[in-house]
Amino acid sequence: xxxxxxxxxxNGDAVxxxxxxxxTCNQLDNGENxxxxxxxxxxxxxxxxxxxxxxxxxxSENRKRALRHCF
Numbered sequence: 001x002x003x004x005x006x007x008x009x010x011n012g013d014a015v016x017x018x019x020x021x022x023x024t025c026n027q028l029d030n031g032e033n034x035x036x037x038x039x040x041x042x043x044x045x046x047x048x049x050x051x052x053x054x055x056x057x058x059x060s061e062n063r064k065r066a067l068r069h070c071f
Contacts, residue, residue, distance in 0.1 A: 001039070001040050001041060001042060001043065001056070001057060002019045002020060002021070002039070002041050002043050002047060002056045003019070003020040003021070003022060003023050003025070003026045003037070003038060003039035003040075003041070004017050004018070004019060004020070004026075004038050004039075004041050005017070005018040005020065005026050005029070005030055005033075005034070005035065005038070005050075006035070006038070018030075018050045019043070019047040019048070019049065019050060019056060020049050020050060020051060021049035021051075021052060021054040021056055022039075022049075023037055023039055025049055025050070025051040025052055026038075026039075026051075028051060029050060029051040042058075042059055043056055043057070043058035043059070044058055044059055044060070045058060046058055
């Protein structure tokens with residue numbers, strides 16, 4: 001599960017997503033650009049935390065990886 005920071009263009013359209021292991025990493029990495037809590041998002045592909053590089057847990061097609069609670 002992940003916390004997500006959405007990067008938008010000047011029209012307000014999402015153009016990029018940054019993934020974090022915790023809301024704390026999201027806040028620390030984005031400072032004044034932090035847009036509030038957007039966490040406990042289930043991932044379906046491998047991602048690492050943009051700030052601390054922690055591997056984020058995800059649901060794979062074969063369901064071998066376990067989901068963990070949000071931090």
